[in-house]
Amino acid sequence: MAEEFVKSVDDGLKLSKRIYFGKDRAVSPPTQVAMEKASQYLPTAPMVYAVIFDPSIVDNPDIPSYQPHVHGRCDPPALIPLQMNDIVLEAECYLDTVFVTVSGSWRVHCVMGSRSCDCLLAIPMSEQGSILGVEVDVARKSYCTRLVAIDEKIDMEKLAKARDGGFLKSLIFTMTIPEIDGGSNLSIKVRWSQKIFSNGGQFSLDIPFSFPEYVTPAGKIISKREKIWLNLNYGTATEVLCKETSHPLKEIRRQAGKLCFLYEADVLTWSKIDLNFSYMVTSSKISGGLLLQSPSVHDIDQKEMFCFYLFPGNHQHRKAFKKGVVFVVDISGSMKGSPLENVKNGLCAALSKLDPEDSFNIIAFNGETFLFSSSLELATKEKLENASQWISINFIAGGGTNILLPLNQAMEMLSNTCDSIPLIFLITDGSVEDERQICEVMKSNLKKRGSMAPRISSLGIGLYCNHYFLQMLALISRGHYAAAYDADSIDLHMRRLFTAASSTILANITIDTLECLDALEVYPFHIPDLPSGSPLIVSGRYQGNFPDSLKAKGMLGDMKNFVIDLKVQKVEDIPLDQVVAKQQIDVLTAQAWLLEDKAIEEKVAKMSIQTSVPSEYTRLVLLQADKGKQASESFGIQEVSNKIDLQSLVDSKGCKAILLPSLGVGFGNLNATVENIRPGSVEGYSSESADIMIKAASNCCGRLADCCCCMCCIKVCSRMNDQCFVVLTQFCTSLACFGCFSCCSDICCSGTDG
Known part of the structure; x- marks a missing residue:
């Protein structure tokens, strides 16, 4: 899908050569690069593209060029990047989450004024991003997105279905805005959330904000205004030290734990670098609060909210726990190729991080299991070299998927560890039928081991595995979970997962007095361990009264007990329900899957709609209102509440609802696992003609051509008399003439003479 997008943008940039901008400026696409560098066409900042099916509509809406008509259709459609008029970025950082709002204006500069086209919005997001809403305003209509419950009682047949949209890659959200007139200006406001990366007490914010040259408006060279607002609320009075920034941010306000920055400048070209900002907590000790x-009036759950946080501090020499590690790695047939190669690289990197006093083992599995050793081995240099050789020899993709057997073997291997934290790393791309049984078996085994039970950290690869099953394994064992939806990100996520799980500095964390509260809900339900590089966030709801102060307890890496006093404070300037929404939705969704509980599913759907965070039980709908009509008086882009009577909107003449593709990852694909389909594979037939920009023949001709290629048709031709054969030959020759359109299109698009 990403490859098709890159090809479409490349075709769009060639097609844009038809546009005449007068004598002020000639605009041409960037110098063509090698195919391995074609990923430069993937968006690195919020972008809008004109979706071109009919190449003849491409022209300057202000200065028609009267070029020769171009026949044929673009299939897949060409994507012409729209020129951007202004851009404002606002980032609000709370604890470990940043909320990003981008407001900008784009012009459909490439479609003649008498015609219209769809526009594709593309939003690249960083780690664990969630799209929270899109608002679009054009001359005669406005659009906004809203989440609705899947089981909402509406006539789904009356909902228009979006042609394209969803996630282009795991971190690039796309959405189609239909029927925008040539020459129109689109004012777009988009909001999303993403996690702030942290390591050793330093927090790093990375927001895509790098724009290509071809979105700069054509015409006379004039300065443009770009603006960045950055607000930081650390949630505690601890001093925050700014480290590095990509843009010249000016500090305009500072309070204890709160900072505000502004960058505003007149520029000739838009920003060419992402917004990077890093800061450090000055405390060297473990700190928390x-x-x-209190809930808002419109909150669906009127119980009080709490958020418990622990920050590891920036002490670089704090002792971590000794480790006993078993790597459980899927080598089924679907892992063949780049997924398994990336897993090998990540696994070898993880092994190199083990200390000599740590112990380890490796279990490769498909339908069977293959053990590096019958028991745990000390991580000596010799054993690690042997393990690397064993991986290169035995990691051969093939066979089915059986997860329970290797997990039981790993549990048994770790049964005798007493002076270290036992860790299991499960890496898989598949889904199996007995996942709920596996969770119950693991629960039973973990309960027998008590507080020093193995921590299961899981990495799900692609979309065919059940990510909520893998999350549940991590939740019940105080482990960690990560997802690598793209094969090229496996190595990175494996390294991060191993670093987080193996750098525990505080384990078996408990908070006193929580049991005294009424109607207590805690997410996650077992408090995870605190790693040395990232904060620990636990949230929930309750009824009752918290004391003014309380204590958190745990065990340090040297096996000594640790107690910290937590200051309890009421906050008004941090949207707690928004900050913890994704964490709570993920935990509850995993619970709903495990228990097959409809009530929890409904709770997730309500929470999703209230916080605008997508879930498995809600769908994103694009609502369109035509300005000036009576219906639009009650439906504006700003006035629509979270509680939408979608059926009345569908029935009304002034509004239109478009159902966008699902944003959920689903609950695994058993058939794909059984058939060993590789992660990211596109199901269905793909022909060479799909790579040609302009198709010569219509659909019916294509079907006829397909039939002419089959063996049965060849047999018929062999029995045909001479006259019929001559007629068929002439007909096929006439069809071949349509191929000239592709050649003509290439000439027109590339600007070459012929």
Whole structure:
């Protein structure tokens, strides 16, 4: 899908050569690069593209060029990047989450004024991003997105279905805005959330904000205004030290734990670098607190909210726990190729991080299991070299998927560890039928081991595995979970997962007095361990009264007990329900899957709609209102509440609802696992003609051509008399003439003479 997008943008840039901008400026696409560098066409900042099916509509809406008509259709459609008029970025950082709002204006500069086209919005997001909403305003209509429950009682047949949209890659959200007139200006406001990366007490914010040259408006060279607002609320009075920034941010306000920055400048070209900002907590000790907040009037759950946080501090020499590690790696047939190669690289990198006093083992599995050793081995240099050789020899993709057997073997291997934290790393791309049984078996085994039970950290690869099953394994064992939806990100996520799980500095964490509260809900339900590089966030709801102070307890890496006093404070300037929404939705969705509980599913759907965070039980709908009509008086882009009577909107004449593709990852694909389909594979037939920009023949001719290629048709031709054969030959020759359109299109698009 990403490859098709890159090809479409490349075709669009060639097609844009038809556009005449007068004598002020000639605009041409960037110098063509080698195919391995074609990924430069993937968006690195919020972008809008004109979706071109009919190449004849491409022209300057202000200065028609009267070029020769171009026949044929673009299939897949060409994507012409729209020129951007202004851009404003606002980033609000709370604890470990940043909320990003981008407001900008784009012009459909490439479609003649009498015609219209769809426009594709593409939003690249960083780690664990969630799209929260899109608002679009054009001359005669406006659009906004809203989440609705899947089981909402509406006539789904009356909902228009979006042609394209969803996630282009795991971190690039796309959405189609239909029927925009040539020459129109689109004012777009988009909001999303993403995690702030942290390591050793330093937090790093990375927001895509790098624009290509071809989105700069054509015409006279004039300065443009770009603006960045950055607000930082650390949630505690601890001093924050700014480290590095990509843009010249000016500090305009500072309070204890709160900072505000502004960058505003007149520029000739838009920003060419992403927004990077890093800051550090000055405390070297483990610090924490507990935030309280009352629900709003419109909150679906009127119980009080709390958020408990622990930050590891920047002490670089704090002792971590000794480790006993078993790597459980899927080598089924679907892992063949780049997925398994990336897993090998990530696994070898993880092995190199083990200390000599740590112990380890490796279990490769498909339908069977293959053990590096019958028991745990000390991580000596010799054993690690042997393990690397064993991986290169035995990691051969093939066979089915059986997860329970290797997990039981790993549990048994770790049964005798007493002076270290036992860790299991499960890496798989598949889904199996007995996943709920596996969770129950693991629960039973973990309960027998008590507080020093193995921590299961899981990495799900692609979309065919059940990510909520893997999350549940991590939740019940105080482990960690990560997802690598793209094969090229496996190595990175494996390294991060191993670093987080193996750098525990505080384990078996408990908070006193929580049991005294009424109607207590905690997410996650087992408090995870605190790693040395990232904060620990636990949230929930309750009824009752919190004391003014309380204590958190745990065990340090040297096996000594640790106690910290937590200051309890009520906050008004941190949207707690938004900050913890994704964490709570993920935990509840995993619970709903495990228990097959409809009530929890409904709770997730309500929480999703209230916080605008997508879930498995809600769908994103694009609502369109035509300005000036009576219906639009009650439906504006700003006035629509979270509680939408979607059926009345569908029935009304002034509004239109378009159902966008699902944003959920689903609950695994058993058939794909059984058939060993590789992660990211595109199901269905793909022909060479799909790579040609302009198709010569119509659909019916294509079907006829397909039939002419089959063996049965060849047999018929062999029995045909001479006259019929001559007629068929002449007909096929006439069809071949349509191929000239492709050649003509290439000439027109590339600007070459012929």
